[in-house]
Structures are given as structure tokens and as C-alpha cells.
């Protein structure tokens with residue numbers, strides 16, 4: 616088990632309706648989930664933003680709901696690029 620944990624923001628939130636998790640870029644319901652056991656917990660005064668935790672357990676990554684004012688790393692959303700054998704590439708936004 617690694618001796619460090621890193622945290623990264625995702626665009627997941629339930630700040631609009633408690634317990635109803637959506638991707639903020641599209642407001643689409645989050646169907647696939649990978650929450651850490653016991654989460655989302657909405658602990659304390661409320662946790663409405665989703666972070667990915669790297670290195671917390673034997674799992675590669677896992678999700679946690681957390682206070683939106685927490686300082687964490689970020690992930691950039693980029694187009695998905697696919698290239699064929701002739702090196703012709705197409706670009707698709709993943710939302």
C-alpha cells in the first residue's frame with residue numbers, strides 16, 4: 616500500500632439535489648460509480664463535490680464526496696483522439 620494519497624477533483628456533484636449525482640459539464644446523471652465504502656457520506660456540514668483518491672487502498676483509485684472548498688489537484692477534460700493505421704485521426708468530445 617502506498618504511503619501517500621493524492622486527491623483530484625472530478626466534475627461530479629450533488630450540490631443541486633442531495634444524493635443525486637451529476638456531471639456538472641452536462642448535468643447528466645452519473646451512472647457508473649466507484650465510491651469508497653461508506654460514501655457518498657455527506658459528512659459534517661455537507662459534502663457535495665466528488666474527488667478521486669489515488670493511493671488510499673489496494674484499489675487503484677476510488678471516489679469520495681467531500682467539501683467543495685477543499686484544495687485538491689485537478690484533471691483537464693480533453694477531446695478523445697482516435698487514429699487509424701494511415702494516421703488519420705478523429706477527435707470526439709466525450710460528453
Ligand SMILES: [Ca+2]
Pocket residue numbers: 629630633634655657661662663664680
Ligand atoms: Ca452531498
Ligand SMILES: [Ca+2]
Pocket residue numbers: 654655656657658662679680681
Ligand atoms: Ca465523504
